[in-house]
Amino acid sequence: MKLAALGEDRLLAQLLPNLPSNGSVVLGAGDDxxxxxAPGKSKLQxxxxxxxxxxxxxxxxxxxxFVGWKAMARPMSDFAAMSGVPQFALVTMIVPAHKTLDWVKQVYRGLEKAARVFDVxxxxxxxxxIKGPAVISVSVTGFVEKHRWVGQSGGKAKDELFVTGRLGGSLRGRHLKFTPRIEESRWLTKHFSIHAMMDLSDGLGADLPRLARASHVGFEVDEVALPLNRGCTTEQAISDGEDYELLFAISPANARALPTRWRKQFSKVPLTRIGRLIPKSKIQNLKWRGYAHFQ
Amino acid sequence: MKLAALGEDRLLAQLLPNLPSNGSVVLGAGDDxxxxxAPGKSKLQxxxxxxxxxxxxxxxxxxxxFVGWKAMARPMSDFAAMSGVPQFALVTMIVPAHKTLDWVKQVYRGLEKAARVFDVxxxxxxxxxIKGPAVISVSVTGFVEKHRWVGQSGGKAKDELFVTGRLGGSLRGRHLKFTPRIEESRWLTKHFSIHAMMDLSDGLGADLPRLARASHVGFEVDEVALPLNRGCTTEQAISDGEDYELLFAISPANARALPTRWRKQFSKVPLTRIGRLIPKSKIQNLKWRGYAHFQ
Incomplete structure (x- = not known):
């Protein structure tokens, strides 16, 4: 069935009644x-x-x-980047009339699956x-405990840099199926002091300079150490993007116990030390430009 | 300058530094x-x-x-419908590369103006x-005191129905410049008990049946009483849509003092009694179908 034959009310009536709810929802989709x-005062929204x-x-x-999964998983990956807990999502589906109702329902199924897996x-x-391509826009709200939130700007010179998972080659399919690292991120801030963290969406070569810039430091990367996805080159790991893995900075002292404890907790997700933050310098600036080239 | 020549970082750097902030914002645009x-426990989000x-x-x-104004004003109109206070907005601009930087900046100017006027x-x-039409998606969060929020479902038989402003003809230009009725809505719930309320976005003929359905009642409209915009017919007032005026239901006893007090408070915005809610009946169902025709 083509969407052109359905009004918005009937389309939403098809999509919305199946949405799961939870105890904090006073009124879900359907009203204005x-x-x-509201979250408590010990939390940040x-x-x-x-x-x-x-x-x-x-x-x-x-x-x-998978399109629906990706649409929901992308903002959740940003929650992981802050060690936040996502709670509520708003979805806007902007769809041309020639798409089928089945297509829209399948997208919603993916959105709902990602929401359910992460308790959103x-x-x-x-x-x-729209007279053009389909767009799915997802907004997510949630919270982080005041003492646990991690931004991009808290990195310090000498911090060690780690990434979760493997990098590169996402466009071969993983970009539609990735798992936001919320569980890993929550575990990290529960047991360690993480100075700065972000999710890698535009590729390490574009994202690491952002973290360094926000933290007013430089960085060194041990390119040989980069965890590569099968069949990927170092350059792909640096520049492909859409990895949705975590990049974080942690003090050397704090980092010492991390690899062993990580392996015990997350046996299937690699954690790799890829370099460190350093004081700003001219050498670092050259390096930075080198990475910018990959964008 | 065409957007094609700018990366996302440089585009956002052009747009974001001008954003106003306020005391509750710990970290605005730029991080993950x-x-x-978080709002307090006496409030709903x-x-x-x-x-x-x-x-x-x-x-x-x-x-x-005006496009930016409208993009921000539309979700705010939904806050007005619930007597809520909007606080924070997230903006997604999805723009084809052939648009100019000036176009995007002007849209942002409109977004910011609407945000500023309503303290968001x-x-x-x-x-x-996007390889297609531009899309601006705006998400807004805010709060309403627990005792003041108004949904669409609280209407009761015998309630009187009022609308703010005038209806019809919005597409001649008003749809780009309308004022969300937040001030009016907050005043209403401060001084009166409002049973049900919504904003008129799809036209009275489509929206009033929704409110009645949500409240499990029927409705009667005095078509002669409808407040028409200049040059508009009754049919246009019923079916044009994009009025963004408030429609609300209030008990007859509570409604008695309303018109006089309203005129004192809002001398430039008309308030009109347009009918009443009635028990569900076959007559009402016919009427309903009659309205549905206008959609």
């Missing part, structure tokens, strides 16, 4: 705003929006359930027509 | 998530997302500052490319 219980665009972040041939409730759903 | 103080799409909600010829802080800004 979603209404949820986190907000993030992101979108996936047909022809940019997925293609007309991408399996729609979809509390709002909007749809709009 | 926005971080804000409200969340709303909405979008405007080129070719649907505005045209390539619409003044971009833009805490996140994403951009994406």
């Amino acid at each position: 705003c979603a209404v949820v219980e 986190l907000l993030k929006t992101d979108c996936v665009v047909e022809g940019i972040h997925f293609t007309a041939k991408s399996p729609p359930a 409730t979809i509390v709002g759903g909007e749809t709009s027509n | 998530c926005a971080v804000v103080e 409200l969340l709303k997302t909405d979008c405007v799409v080129e070719g649907i909600h505005f045209t390539a010829k619409s003044p971009p500052a 802080t833009i805490v996140g800004g994403e951009t994406s490319n």
Whole structure:
């Protein structure tokens, strides 16, 4: 069935009744705003929006359930980057009339699956027509305990740099199926003092300089140490992007016990020391420009 | 300057440093998530997302500052519908490479103006490319005191129905410049007990049946009483849509003092009694179908 034959009310009625809810949702999708219980004063509220665009972040041939998964997983990866807990999501589906109802339902299935896996409730759903590519925009709110949030700007010279997972080659398929590192991130801030952290969405070569710049330091990378996905070169690991792995900075003293404890906790997700933060210098600036080239 | 010549970092650097902030913002746009103080436990959190799409909600010829105003004002109108206070906004601009930097900046100017007027802080800004029409998606979070929030479902038979402002003809230009009725809505719930409320985005003929359905009641409208914009017919007032005026239900006893007090408070915004809610009946169902026709 083509969307052109359905009004927005009927489309939303098809999509929304299946949404799971939870105890903090006073009023979910359907009224003017979603209404949820406010987080307590010992927590900070986190907000993030992101979108996936047909022809940019997925293609007309991408399996729609994976498109939905990716649309939800991207903002969640930013929650992981801050060691936050995502709670509520708002979804806007902007879809041309020639798409089928089945396509939209499959996308929603992917959105819901990612939401369920990470204990997030979809509390709002909007749809709009477009004479062009489909767009799925997802906004997520949640919280982080005041003493646990990690930004990009807290890195210090001499901190060691680690990345989770492996890098490169994401566009061969992993970019539609990746797992936001929320569990890993929450474990890290529970047991260690993490100075700075971010998720790698644009590639290490673009993202690490951002973390260094935000922290007012330079960096050195041991390129030989980079954890590569199968069949990938070092250059691909640096520049491909869409890895959605965590990059973080931790003091050398704090880092000592990390690899062993990590392996015990997450036997299937590698953790690799890839370099360190250093004082700003001219050498670092040259290096930085070298990386910028890969963008 | 065409966007194609700018990367996302440089585009965001052009857009974001001008954003105003306020005391509750711990970390605004630029890091992985926005971080804000959590609202207290006596309040409920409200969340709303909405979008405007080129070719649907505005045209390539619409003044971009008005496009930005409309993109921000639409979700705010939903806050008005719930008597909520909007606080934080996340903006996603999805823009084809042939648009100019000036166009994007003007859109942002409109977004910022609407945010400033209603005391909202833009805490996140994403951009994406698209091979198609521009899309601006805005998510807003805020709060409402637990005893003041108004949904669509609280209407009771015999309640009187009021609308603010005038209806019809919005597409001649008002749809780009409307004022979300937040001030009016906050005043209403401060001084009166409002049973049900919504903002009129799809037209009275589509929206009033929604409120009635949510409240499990029917409705009668005195069509002669409808407040018409200049040059509009009754049919236009019922079916044009994009009025962004408030429709609300209030008990007859509570309604008695309302018109006089309203005129004292809001001398420039008309308030009109347009009908009442009634028990569900066959007559009402016919009427409902009659309205549905106008959609």
